[in-house]
Amino acid sequence: MSELFSDKETGLLLDAAGRPLPGQESRIDGVAAVSRIGKRLFSEHLVGGNFGNISYRDSQREGFYITSSGSYLDEPEDLVFVSLDGEVPRNASSEWRVHREIYARTRHMAVVHAHPPCCVACSLFYDEIIPLDSEGEALCQVIPVVVGKPGSSELAERVTDCLLLSSLCIVRGHGTFAVGKNLDEASIYTSLAEYSCHVTWIAQNLRNEYVMP
Numbered sequence: 001m002s003e004l005f006s007d008k009e010t011g012l013l014l015d016a017a018g019r020p021l022p023g024q025e026s027r028i029d030g031v032a033a034v035s036r037i038g039k040r041l042f043s044e045h046l047v048g049g050n051f052g053n054i055s056y057r058d059s060q061r062e063g064f065y066i067t068s069s070g071s072y073l074d075e076p077e078d079l080v081f082v083s084l085d086g087e088v089p090r091n092a093s094s095e096w097r098v099h100r101e102i103y104a105r106t107r108h109m110a111v112v113h114a115h116p117p118c119c120v121a122c123s124l125f126y127d128e129i130i131p132l133d134s135e136g137e138a139l140c141q142v143i144p145v146v147v148g149k150p151g152s153s154e155l156a157e158r159v160t161d162c163l164l165l166s167s168l169c170i171v172r173g174h175g176t177f178a179v180g181k182n183l184d185e186a187s188i189y190t191s192l193a194e195y196s197c198h199v200t201w202i203a204q205n206l207r208n209e210y211v212m213p
């Protein structure tokens with residue numbers, strides 16, 4: 001077998017002639033796509049620091065690419081391939097269980113996990129959120145709230161149960177998991193959740209101030 005090399009900048013496996021080995025193409029495109037979505041999440045204040053994680057399905061390899069543990073979503077250093085069964089690389093995001101359960105039990109193609117502040121705040125007081133705004137009503141009539149320890153198998157099961165019926169859910173006191181046919185759709189659902197929760201919060205304040213006796 002001919003010798004293989006690893007590109008220092010991209011981490012891709014190269015053949016003796018310096019060409020990337022087949023099967024890594026989706027990772028190359030994915031880094032740029034994840035970075036673009038990460039920048040959008042930051043600009044909309046849906047995530048901060050090195051929180052959150054993003055993944056997309058690789059249907060040819062029965063698995064998915066996910067951001068690495070501790071990486072910044074707008075500048076993902078690398079993406080980690082995780083198969084639907086088998087060993088999980090140690091540098092995969094700590095939330096890989098939720099992502100793997102979603103890809104194993106649903107047909108969603110992309111998952112965005114963020115920490116939008118109004119979603120997190122509303123999840124502390126509601127068991128589900130009924131969007132009051134017209135966009136929210138049209139795209140997601142009920143946003144479920146689930147409970148679970150970050151990184152746990154129980155949380156992975158509960159989130160996936162919700163995402164069989166809905167495009168997004170909120171983990172109480174933690175953040176959102178949104179899905180879609182691509183990363184753009186999953187990020188739009190994340191924005192929608194934050195907007196609807198922001199409106200819910202403002203409306204509740206106004207109700208208390210002006211309507212309550």
Ligand SMILES: [Zn+2]
Pocket residue numbers: 051052113114115150174175
């Ligand atoms: Zn999180």
